[in-house]
Amino acid sequence: MEDLVGMIRNAEKNIVLLDQARVRALNDLGSIMSEKEALQGEINVLEMKLVETDARMKVAAQEKLHVELLEDQLEKLKDELVQRSRIDRNESDVYKDHDYPLNQENSPSHHSIVHPHMYKDHKHPLNRDDSQPMQSSIYTLREELRSLRTENESLKNDIQALRDDLNGVKSTDERVIILEKEQSYLESALKNLESKLSDSREDVSKLSTLKFEYKDLLEKVENLQVLLDKATKQADQAILELQQNQELQKKVDKLEESLKEANIYKLSSEKLQQYNELMQQKIKLLEDRLERSDEEVLSYLQLYQESVQEFQDTLNSLKEESNKRALNEPVDDLPREFWSHLLLRIDGWFLEKKISANDANLLGEMVWKRERRICNAYMVCKEKNERDAISTFVGLISKAPTSPGLHVVHIAAEMAPVAKVGGLGDVVTGLSKALQKKGHLVEIILPKYDCMQYDRVRDLRALDFEVESYFEGRLFKNKIWIGTIEGLPVYFIEPLHPDKFFWRGQFYGEHDDFKRFSFFSRAALELLLQAGKKPDIIHCHDWQTAFVAPLYWDLYAPKGLNSARICFTCHNFEYQGTAPASEMASCGLDVQQLNRPDRMQDNSSHERVNPIKGAVVFSNIVTTVSPTYAQEVRTAEGGRGLHTTLNLHSKKFIGILNGIDTDAWNPASDSFLEVQYSATDVLGKAENKSALRRQLGLSRANPRQPLVSCITRLVPQKGVHLIRHAMYRTMELGGQFILLGSSPILHIQREFEGIVSQFQNHDHVRLILKYDESLSHRIYAASDMFIIPSIFEPCGLTQMIAMRYGSIPIARKTGGLNDSVFDVDDDTVPLQFRNGFTFLNADEQGLSSAFERAFNHYNNSAETWQQLVQKVMNLDFSWDSSASQYEELYSKSVARARAAQRT
Numbered sequence: 001m002e003d004l005v006g007m008i009r010n011a012e013k014n015i016v017l018l019d020q021a022r023v024r025a026l027n028d029l030g031s032i033m034s035e036k037e038a039l040q041g042e043i044n045v046l047e048m049k050l051v052e053t054d055a056r057m058k059v060a061a062q063e064k065l066h067v068e069l070l071e072d073q074l075e076k077l078k079d080e081l082v083q084r085s086r087i088d089r090n091e092s093d094v095y096k097d098h099d100y101p102l103n104q105e106n107s108p109s110h111h112s113i114v115h116p117h118m119y120k121d122h123k124h125p126l127n128r129d130d131s132q133p134m135q136s137s138i139y140t141l142r143e144e145l146r147s148l149r150t151e152n153e154s155l156k157n158d159i160q161a162l163r164d165d166l167n168g169v170k171s172t173d174e175r176v177i178i179l180e181k182e183q184s185y186l187e188s189a190l191k192n193l194e195s196k197l198s199d200s201r202e203d204v205s206k207l208s209t210l211k212f213e214y215k216d217l218l219e220k221v222e223n224l225q226v227l228l229d230k231a232t233k234q235a236d237q238a239i240l241e242l243q244q245n246q247e248l249q250k251k252v253d254k255l256e257e258s259l260k261e262a263n264i265y266k267l268s269s270e271k272l273q274q275y276n277e278l279m280q281q282k283i284k285l286l287e288d289r290l291e292r293s294d295e296e297v298l299s300y301l302q303l304y305q306e307s308v309q310e311f312q313d314t315l316n317s318l319k320e321e322s323n324k325r326a327l328n329e330p331v332d333d334l335p336r337e338f339w340s341h342l343l344l345r346i347d348g349w350f351l352e353k354k355i356s357a358n359d360a361n362l363l364g365e366m367v368w369k370r371e372r373r374i375c376n377a378y379m380v381c382k383e384k385n386e387r388d389a390i391s392t393f394v395g396l397i398s399k400a401p402t403s404p405g406l407h408v409v410h411i412a413a414e415m416a417p418v419a420k421v422g423g424l425g426d427v428v429t430g431l432s433k434a435l436q437k438k439g440h441l442v443e444i445i446l447p448k449y450d451c452m453q454y455d456r457v458r459d460l461r462a463l464d465f466e467v468e469s470y471f472e473g474r475l476f477k478n479k480i481w482i483g484t485i486e487g488l489p490v491y492f493i494e495p496l497h498p499d500k501f502f503w504r505g506q507f508y509g510e511h512d513d514f515k516r517f518s519f520f521s522r523a524a525l526e527l528l529l530q531a532g533k534k535p536d537i538i539h540c541h542d543w544q545t546a547f548v549a550p551l552y553w554d555l556y557a558p559k560g561l562n563s564a565r566i567c568f569t570c571h572n573f574e575y576q577g578t579a580p581a582s583e584m585a586s587c588g589l590d591v592q593q594l595n596r597p598d599r600m601q602d603n604s605s606h607e608r609v610n611p612i613k614g615a616v617v618f619s620n621i622v623t624t625v626s627p628t629y630a631q632e633v634r635t636a637e638g639g640r641g642l643h644t645t646l647n648l649h650s651k652k653f654i655g656i657l658n659g660i661d662t663d664a665w666n667p668a669s670d671s672f673l674e675v676q677y678s679a680t681d682v683l684g685k686a687e688n689k690s691a692l693r694r695q696l697g698l699s700r701a702n703p704r705q706p707l708v709s710c711i712t713r714l715v716p717q718k719g720v721h722l723i724r725h726a727m728y729r730t731m732e733l734g735g736q737f738i739l740l741g742s743s744p745i746l747h748i749q750r751e752f753e754g755i756v757s758q759f760q761n762h763d764h765v766r767l768i769l770k771y772d773e774s775l776s777h778r779i780y781a782a783s784d785m786f787i788i789p790s791i792f793e794p795c796g797l798t799q800m801i802a803m804r805y806g807s808i809p810i811a812r813k814t815g816g817l818n819d820s821v822f823d824v825d826d827d828t829v830p831l832q833f834r835n836g837f838t839f840l841n842a843d844e845q846g847l848s849s850a851f852e853r854a855f856n857h858y859n860n861s862a863e864t865w866q867q868l869v870q871k872v873m874n875l876d877f878s879w880d881s882s883a884s885q886y887e888e889l890y891s892k893s894v895a896r897a898r899a900a901q902r903t
């Protein structure tokens, strides 16, 4: 297994490296491409320039021709001028005495801007007046020539510059070619990497299937272990029977001897004769029994041998297989059940006085830290007897390791899924699992109810250890059982009390609940004390275990169980468990001391004590299950008489929103569902809807007909009249309605039974009045909308579970609903948080308006509704962040206590 995990890790590393290389290659490619584009731009510019230069060169060539022509012309004109000046000289000899104006006017400065066309009308070039335009034209031509020359020069320069540019372009082209080569090399490298990546992905998937197979095999081994245990028991029984048979054989021998003696007197006495016959019959009977019993023993032995053989074979093959595939599973990957089982085993040894408290603590911490050596020791000891196993384990202890986290013990009356009435059970399991995942040592103490779901408890066994606890002036023994639930170590207390406190077929609702749970609270503390445990936090819940807080500080801290801080969570202030003050004495609490206004005395009745108030006063940390509810209970309307106490202790009181167990509530792996589905593949939701309609006999004519549901305890808190109204409103709006609920209140149960009979075999309504875990999963998955019209709601889990399964909540804005459901049409809430439909007033109009909006949204656009479904499925309602808040509260409280001890 270690190899496998090593391979997985390598493959994962390779994937990461490949991804990084891929990203780098893509970046390089990107920069090359942009460089290439820039170069291409430059080439384009240069090409344009080249074309321009070509054109200019052509023009220049034409100009040159023109210049040459002009030069010829100029040459001709010069010749002409020379001839003229010769003639002029001759003539000047004739006119030499005249003051001739030309002498003056001939000065070039006067003709500098004369143009050739000025003399074009002159008939005779030899005419004296004609020479002036001629000269000016020559001058102009010269000027033109000069300017053409300079232009020519600059063109030559341009051409030279362009040639240089051209050279540059050529070298750029060469660079482009190199870059293109580089690009193609990178692309092929990239392809290479991609194929390697897909190869390693395949490897990873193979490895994960191997891992699953391994887990499967592990489970088989455990099953076989159970089989072996059974077979061992059978063998023990067989040995017992064998002993009995031997005794019988002895008796038979004796009888035979007597028979011999009797034979002597056979003839002499008829009585003896009869006796003899009787004896023979008896012998026959005994022989038959012996034979039967021998056969039985033989069959037992055979069965045992077969089971042992089967176990041995499977074990060998598993060993081989596991040696081949996964020699050593990394310790972190072992299931949480394994560690919890190991922990309970060590505790069991300690409680049965087979190891010392110190050894138990040190071994416990090794388990807590999930150390490889203790895991290896377990593997080695699997086939050893208990004594050898203990000595192997104790041999591991060298030096005391330091604790990696907090040691938290929950004392509670419920734990999902084995003993669940409502949200409390979910919270105990969900919070404990999340804390365990964060590295804390978490243990749970529960009453051992007769009505628990025992098939969900693993490795349940009674310890050879009993805890004696005080009640009503006497000491009573308690049998201690251990087992794991959802991978958590759990202690079950079975009071050996004549009142059979937890053999009542139900969790609550008994006339003596106050007695039952005050007894349990004390027995739980007694267990911690006698087991020598030193928890950092003792976390108690609701009134049933609220007694723990005063019991701890008044009785158990003085006895030495003083390492802990007490955390109390109230899941619902409606249930306070008040009782006449005198009843408190049963569990050993001092009535005189505690029935005081500042301690446990009920705020509205001075004759009664209030366990919740006691826990608020005596705990170090007090929490409730949502921030809004924490505010509400501090008001006179919401506090159920405890608002003054809560305000007095407000510094230690906080509301933390519950999470849900996202492993247990996961549509992608939920085995109760017809089809598993997820936010990225919601098609399965429609299949679950169709399957549930078929199962419940509802009409399936229109797959788009909206399905509204409600799963709840039917108590006034849940807005029973609004649930009823929702059912009728759903029908009016053309939807279908399913209710799963039951009521501990007789008249409500009756009322709903009446509605059930009214809607028997109805096409669009189904009411199921019972508690049904698996059906609840299927309803969450099938529904389009989910209603929670509570009058008050401390936290509420159903809205979160519904969203996890893509059912859109329609909820009243109160307590935890106000902290978790945000209206789709509420502009004041950021868009990403909007997830359902809410209403403020707890009346039919309020509910109807939210209902109508929900139906409108559903009917108007299937696509938008689908997006909403996907969005709510992706919201995080896990315990992660809530557990972190508890962790912080615990740590701060422990740190404060340690600091106080130091000073």
Ligand SMILES: Nc1ncnc2c1ncn2[C@@H]1O[C@H](COP(=O)(O)OP(=O)(O)O)[C@@H](O)[C@H]1O
Pocket: 421, 422, 423, 424, 426, 711, 712, 713, 740, 741, 742, 770, 771, 772, 773, 776, 795, 796, 797, 798, 799, 801
């Ligand atoms: N009849 C029922 N069948 C199955 N599960 C139920 C039933 N009634 C309630 N539940 C479950 O009980 C839990 C209710 O928790 P929550 O909303 O906090 O309400 P409360 O704790 O007040 O009952 C949810 O997990 C819900 O699915």
